[in-house]
Amino acid sequence: MRVSRAIVLPLMFLLFLHLIVLVAGFVTPYNAATQFREDPFAPPSRVHFFDVNGRFHLRPFVYDWTSGVEFAKYVEDRNRAFPIRFFVTGNAYSVAGLFRWNLHLFGVDEPAHLFLLGSDGYGRDQFSRFLFGGQISLFAGLLAAFLSLSLGLLLGAAAGYHGGALDAALMRTTEIFAALPWLYLLLALRAVLPLGFDPAPTFLLIIAVIGIVGWSRPARLVRGIVLSAKEHNYVLAARGFGATELYLLRRHVLPQTRGVVLTQATILIPQYILAEVTLSFLGLGVAEPMASWGNMLSALQQYSILTSYWWMIVPGFLLVPIFLSYYILARSFESRVESSSY
């Protein structure tokens, strides 16, 4: 399979991002729930190379934020520099739930803290929370898209291959799903789940809800392809030679849907990441103290936070490159499907 040049960069970026997020515990200086109560809403740490006397240091350093009498107003304490150290020991974390470790890529000595993206209202490091949140949000997007596509593939293929009453019933069902604006549908399905609950099962249920929202479009597309594919001469010939139905589906019919499934995946994954972000932003998604990209933004519903602490909005804009990458992939796959169907 030839890979067009346009998708190399976004693909590399996404792979890199997933890798980083997977080993978030190592890359981040703190854990998602580590609180520094004395440092709420600390602005991003300024990384210095020149000290107060103007001397250059090869090893970058930060100053500690000291707060005055006013809440969350900080100045740098220039009396003592804290060099950024690499491969330091800190909070224990687990990598992909497999083994525990306490080595971090970088960090600074106490009492200073390294807040690359500032800290939130509980004094938690936003950078660390962003990467740990990626574990939730990216995973939610991938898993929900997988669920949607499996459902779509299964039901679409069944409808297209069998036809008859099954086809009619499934297509009516997709009409019901299509009649609701997707966000209303998402919230309506969310309403079925319990509100306050254990975070872990809720997270899985939310993935299920998000996945169910979008199955109808892939199902319709797959159905269309299966409908035309099963009438191809070579399929009819294979059937004439006594091939079983299962063999025909696996060997001849389903491979035809690969392009559509791939394209739908690149469309659905970012949409589902956004669905998790939206749900958690509205307070119906992943619950604290777990970090997710959505619940990092939910604090912004308060005007005072939105206006006073600009760095709180930054995680939202960090999502743009991710969506851009998926967008480029989707465009590329789309044009490939179109050109191959003629």
Place this chain on the structure above:
Amino acid sequence: MRFLLHRAAQGAFVLIAISIVGFLLLHIAPGEFFSEIRLNPQIAPATVDALRVQYGLDRSLPAQYGLWLRSALRGDFGFSFAYNRPVSSLLWPRVRNTLLLNTVALTAAWLFALVLGAWAAAHPKGWADRLSAVLTSTMLVVPDLMFALALLMVAVRTRRFPAGGMLGLEAAEHSLWSQAQDFSEHLFLPVLTIVLGVFPILYRHVRSSLAEALASPFVQAARGYGLGRNQILFRQAFPAAANPLISLFGLSFGLLLSASLLVEVVFSWPGLGPMLLESILARDVYVIVGVVLLSAVLVIIGNLFADVLLYWNDPRIRAEWQ
């Protein structure tokens, strides 16, 4: 006519199906409005039971659905536990506000999309075409939520625009003119957010279907006959390119409603979105069903409207159904 009746019947079927499925699912859902009251030691369990009987929650599911259907036919659409009022009386002002926001946004988004799309299609690879390609791609990859938050941030920081709500606090005391001014100031940012989210999708479709029509043989022929550019664009290309755009117009109701739910929450616009959120948190079941059904009604109306336009624009559909 038969075409429209057919479509309307389909819509009605979908609505009934949604109401039944919604009822079923929300019945399965754990917790109800009264489960929180039960935890209150000052309210006797007997009182809660009496309340449940009063609202018909002790009956079987089909009986409850029957009760709801009766009240829907009466125009009440059930009873809100939280507000102790018929659901419809809660929803009407909310629908009006959502529709106000969305009609303005819909008109603006389509206007921009049609004008800019036509311009870009008529001058392919021109500077406007290239610029809009870059701009629309950017708009597509920035989530609506971030547009809303960023604009709200600007609004609150510059104090140029009100930071949410629909009318200022003392609006009722002012003259009609200044009320209208106040209202449009409140309207501006939410509309801008929705337009930023929906415009790129509309623009791309307008541009591509117009470009396709402009490249087709009959337009080339018209050009050969020496017809003017505007005449070709408006008399020849537009009607030919209209069908997919009309379908998209129907679909754009749903797109818009989704975008506006978030925008309403962020800008505290008193529409359907915040109401849905509130009712989910309170487990106010009939309000949830009501809002969800209404959103479907709006989408179905949008699609019906698109069907009327299609019927009017495309002689093939007319011939097929006569």
